Amino acid sequence: MSPNASDAQVLERLSSLRQHQQDGRRSPHKPLLVLLALGRLAATGTSSLPWSEAEEKLADLIEEFGPTSRTGRTQSAAYPFTRLRADGVWTLDRDVPMDNVGPLREGVTGRLEASLETALKDRPEVLDAVARSLVESHFPGTVAPDVLVSVGLDPDLLEGRSIGNRSPEQRRRSGAWPAAVIAAWDRQCAFCGFDGAAGGGVVGIEAAHVRWFKLGGPDDLDNGLALCSLHHKLFDRGMLGLDDDFAVVVSQRFSARTSQGRAVYDLNGQPLRPRPGTPLPAERHVMWHREQVFQGTAIAG
Template sequence: MTSDPRVLDRLLSLRLHQQSGRRAPHKPLLVLLALGRLISKGSSALQWSEARKRLSDLIAEFGPDSKTGRAQSAAYPFTRLRSDGVWTLNRDVPMDLVGPLTADDVVGQFDVSIEAALHKDRNALRSVARALVESQFPATIAPDVLTAAGLDPDEILYAPGQVAAPPRRRDPAWRAAVLRAWDRQCAFCGYDGQLGNASVGVEAAHVRWWAFDGPDSLDNGLALCVLHHKLFDFGALGLDATSHIHVSTAFTARTELGRAVYNLHGRVLRPRPGTLIPAVEHVLWHRREVFKGKPLAA
């Protein structure tokens, strides 16, 4: 597949700071950003002045809520990716410090051997990007992550090529079981469109993401319409421990249709008798790792 078969392993074996289910997509987002630059510019070289803005935007939009400053959030992966042996800086600056990065407008880029291998084999590049995004994000927002990183989702997600095998096997019956449990209608708004016998625009959503040990169990699933599934995975919508729907203060809308999302705030899930509601531990994981900011006032 590539002249250096270890390239994928090196880029897909990043040391991520994960503890108690906490998400840390910082390094994968930097790698995706560098891959996008490699495709568009012919080089992964990224100046700190640009990375500071683009990487911090990616982390703020697709990472968990954090009290760390935006520049500091970007400095962590920009300096620490060196320890994985896949990233170099043109200045020997200390780990995590924003000041030295800014003073010299430090340039970071892939290690020479990795950059050469990815230049030589576009399929390897696609495979790395796809495996990284699928290991960190659900399918609902993976295309948005790739687009924001400067990559074409169609080229990355649907082009043929080798992709690393997932560490766990998914239950192929889980989706159908979740839809049946919720009467094939959105648990948030009640939408239940069908075409013949097939549900259209209603999907099975993991509360705790599959990539972060979310099980294929009915107490980790909701039937959601396409819109509310995406808003749930983006963190605009969430739940509390009493099964009330929360809308984030980070979500805004101006039109009547968009503002209809506000009307979900405070509603309680009302499943049919016998349907398991999401387990509290999965709800709390989503609240901590995905939900953005604070809920609207009651």
């Protein structure tokens, strides 16, 4: 890349990573690695990331914000650490085989490609734009700030303006969908029944996609739930889910000590009770959420 590359060129290069696809599973591994490198660059002036640190830090990010892994933690981190080279945005200081953990433990260090690192270091606003583009492309708004905090970036950058124009292929959300979902579920949380209101408007009740809109979820009533802000966040973080009988399940990864926090455990096994005429979430969307978002296994009933 030319040192004089435009902001839009830098953004495009880092925002169009090739994603590994298998059985339609989401794969945020490469974006999480780039975000981790951006966080290091912003904090230290270099994106240099030794495998000795990435083995834990990247594995933690993938475990926290990715789908449940079918491989071990270390192997999940090795995939993007070695494969991101093929996108031309990541380099290793020595040649190692793809996906092979052993050679990585011999002191290998990765970093963003030199011209990209220089451009991002010289133009912090572009670094912010790249980070914003990556989290907004791969995570819903309830989760994106948590991802940024976890990689050492300021979640307030989500309020910034994007560089460049919206792609013609990029879908636009339905402006009418949120209100329709909330009304269909009687203006209350489908999980806990919270129905706070201020005057004539709901407070703390949000329309949640079962299958994330960013990853192909439609603005249909059978892909929506009205959830309170807390349970929307827990649903998108994979701490809450739905079983085959459309009952709420709580992940074993969720923990709480106070009575208020432990009230989440009481949701486990509670069936959805939609208003007559309101469709339950479609099985295909529930299955997507279970496979792609829900973390680990459910607590005992």
